[in-house]
Amino acid sequence: MIEQLILTVIMTSIPLIFAASGELIAERSGVLNLGVEGMMLMGAVAAFAVAMGTGSPLLGMFAGAFAGALTAGIFAFFTLGLATNQVATGLALTIFGTGLSGLVGAPLVGQAIDGLAQVHLPLLADIPFLGTLLFQHDILAYLAVIMVALCAWVLSATRVGLILRAVGDNHESAHALGYSVLSVRLLAVIFGGMMAGLGGAYLPLVLTPHWAEGMTAGRGWIALALVVFASWRPWRVLGGALVFGGITIMQLAGQARGWTIPSQFLSMLPYLATIIVLVLISRNREFALANSPACLGRIFHAGK
Amino acid sequence: MKKFLTTLVAGAFAVVGGISATVADPVKVGFVYLTNPGDHGWTYAHEVARLEVNEHFGDKVETSYVENVPEGPDAARVIRELARQGNKIIFTTSFGYMDPTLKVSKEFPDVKFEHITGYKRSSNMATGNIRFYEGRYVQGVVAGMMTNSNKIGYIASFPIPEVIQGINAFALGMRSVNPDAEISIIWVNSWYDPVKEADAAKVHIAEGADILAQHTDSPAMLQTAEKAGVHGFGQSSDMKAFAPKAQLFSSVNNWGPYYISKIEQMMDGSWSTGEGPDHWAGNTWLGMADDYLVLTDFENMPADVKAAAEAAEAKIKGGYNIFTGPYSDNQGNVILKAGEAYHDGNLWNDMNYYVEGVNGKIPG
Numbered sequence A: 001m002i003e004q005l006i007l008t009v010i011m012t013s014i015p016l017i018f019a020a021s022g023e024l025i026a027e028r029s030g031v032l033n034l035g036v037e038g039m040m041l042m043g044a045v046a047a048f049a050v051a052m053g054t055g056s057p058l059l060g061m062f063a064g065a066f067a068g069a070l071t072a073g074i075f076a077f078f079t080l081g082l083a084t085n086q087v088a089t090g091l092a093l094t095i096f097g098t099g100l101s102g103l104v105g106a107p108l109v110g111q112a113i114d115g116l117a118q119v120h121l122p123l124l125a126d127i128p129f130l131g132t133l134l135f136q137h138d139i140l141a142y143l144a145v146i147m148v149a150l151c152a153w154v155l156s157a158t159r160v161g162l163i164l165r166a167v168g169d170n171h172e173s174a175h176a177l178g179y180s181v182l183s184v185r186l187l188a189v190i191f192g193g194m195m196a197g198l199g200g201a202y203l204p205l206v207l208t209p210h211w212a213e214g215m216t217a218g219r220g221w222i223a224l225a226l227v228v229f230a231s232w233r234p235w236r237v238l239g240g241a242l243v244f245g246g247i248t249i250m251q252l253a254g255q256a257r258g259w260t261i262p263s264q265f266l267s268m269l270p271y272l273a274t275i276i277v278l279v280l281i282s283r284n285r286e287f288a289l290a291n292s293p294a295c296l297g298r299i300f301h302a303g304k
Numbered sequence B: 001m002k003k004f005l006t007t008l009v010a011g012a013f014a015v016v017g018g019i020s021a022t023v024a025d026p027v028k029v030g031f032v033y034l035t036n037p038g039d040h041g042w043t044y045a046h047e048v049a050r051l052e053v054n055e056h057f058g059d060k061v062e063t064s065y066v067e068n069v070p071e072g073p074d075a076a077r078v079i080r081e082l083a084r085q086g087n088k089i090i091f092t093t094s095f096g097y098m099d100p101t102l103k104v105s106k107e108f109p110d111v112k113f114e115h116i117t118g119y120k121r122s123s124n125m126a127t128g129n130i131r132f133y134e135g136r137y138v139q140g141v142v143a144g145m146m147t148n149s150n151k152i153g154y155i156a157s158f159p160i161p162e163v164i165q166g167i168n169a170f171a172l173g174m175r176s177v178n179p180d181a182e183i184s185i186i187w188v189n190s191w192y193d194p195v196k197e198a199d200a201a202k203v204h205i206a207e208g209a210d211i212l213a214q215h216t217d218s219p220a221m222l223q224t225a226e227k228a229g230v231h232g233f234g235q236s237s238d239m240k241a242f243a244p245k246a247q248l249f250s251s252v253n254n255w256g257p258y259y260i261s262k263i264e265q266m267m268d269g270s271w272s273t274g275e276g277p278d279h280w281a282g283n284t285w286l287g288m289a290d291d292y293l294v295l296t297d298f299e300n301m302p303a304d305v306k307a308a309a310e311a312a313e314a315k316i317k318g319g320y321n322i323f324t325g326p327y328s329d330n331q332g333n334v335i336l337k338a339g340e341a342y343h344d345g346n347l348w349n350d351m352n353y354y355v356e357g358v359n360g361k362i363p364g
Helices: A002-028 A036-054 A057-081 A086-108 A130-134 A139-157 A159-169 A171-176 A181-207 A219-229 A234-256 A263-267 A269-283 A285-291 B002-022 B042-060 B075-084 B095-107 B132-146 B161-177 B194-206 B220-228 B256-268 B303-317 B344-349
Strands: A118-120 A136-138 B027-032 B061-066 B089-092 B112-116 B125-130 B151-156 B182-187 B211-214 B231-236 B247-253 B284-286 B293-295 B334-336
Touching (some): A002 A139, A002 B194, A036 A086, A036 A181, A057 A086, A057 A181, A130 A136, A136 A139, A159 A171, A159 A181, A171 A181, A181 A219, A234 A269, A234 B194, B027 B075, B042 B256, B061 B075, B075 B089, B089 B095, B089 B256, B095 B112, B132 B161, B132 B211, B132 B231, B132 B293, B151 B161, B161 B182
Parallel strands (some): B027 B061, B027 B089, B089 B112, B125 B284, B231 B247
Antiparallel strands (some): A118 A136
């Protein structure tokens, strides 16, 4: 029983892990994209449409990533190309993605598909308890962990990561050193969109194998909070997603067992936790500066 | 020249006048939806009914709707706008629109308002509802007979009278066939959040439930049940396509007849709010006997369960009052003695308890 509960926690965290680590990369390059919810929805609807049309959830997965990246491309065009305000453009992207996914998805309502199959890793899946929890997932779940590891490695140990962080922390210096700030940010934003698309795709491909308008129901916003909660560190995103997922499932399980904590209180815990983390990291200036990108949300003009 | 212009203008007026004389303006009818019709649950059922209205009246009626309208004060803005646009009758299709509808109804005395599932009325605001709980009694009978673990997982939205009535009707049906079965309730604080509904279903299953019921709108719970090999009931519309092996049956809301009759009454002048000495009798509240609530085929169950479900359905259609004593609340207090029964007012005002067989307390 506890096994199943933990498994539910893990599965409910996967979309958050994808979306938040993608947003983390975009933010580390200095771009605040509030359109995560919209990108997730576009990923979800594309994934479902392709999975249904072709009968292959795997192709659906790629479609989800592609649609997310494409939606992020719109954001990049405005914020990087035309230097529009990132906050306003991001909010607009969420509204746009919600509307467009609903429009595109209207004929898909009421259809069901077979979701992604579970891949049991040989030998590992047979380990008692841990095998069930960790090694009997679908391919997207494994990919989520691989992507977190990749993000962490690239950011901390590679030249690409160094450039990305330089652009995010001081775009003028990076520019003076000869790096193309806009190109780096474009790639980071597109990557963020792709990851949000994969996170969105996880919903209709695994969690609830149907398409429903607005089915992300605010998970894009939780992913945004999660990036801050994780203080812009990839492995903390993974941990934070499990904490957020754990809180969600705990409040449901608590009710089923007759606990008397108001469920509204538990529903707000992820946000409360984020605020507490924000307060804590802002107390230690060095710590806050170490991770949060100094140029986050600031527009870069090459000519300046 | 001047005369020519005058003739031209007069002619133009004549043409315009001619057009408006031959084509009668369609009567405009507005709908306010909680989510989008794509929820495949509550709002979808209203959308089906709206299309029936279009079909029935043809070009005599012009319908429009606003979707994704949040419950609460902000809804007044949307309802007011629909009234301004010339809609003659406006259906607001969720409980939370009650006060906003009431407020706007006073601002537009010439417009008729129909609030769905509420209990407040004014001189031009009527209320309509379906006895959803009747279907849930039948669900309870089926669940009570089908369960092996004697644990039923129930996913609920908000603790409003309609939802409490449903839980208690389910429990009374369940306990009428199985005195050992118990219901656990998870409130998801949303009518529509597929992932959370699926999570709640998984938690119920992890806690040992083998029959699931829902008072939320997405098919996510049934899909989860299908995957896990347990059974459940669909909500508001037939969800068989999502869970062919798991769905025992769905209670389908059939709003079409209600909308059509109220629009006809508005057109021929016989529309009324039904308000009288007994406030509760003024509510248009019909159920299975009048096909306002329709049960889909009983499937994925043994013949004896199916027979019991059919018998329960027939009993209710024959006028059986589900909330008839004797029964107690889950704290052991006697609510109704043998021979006593609730009337509609009690259902709204006095049902602030869970009956025996339901675990926990009503939140808030």
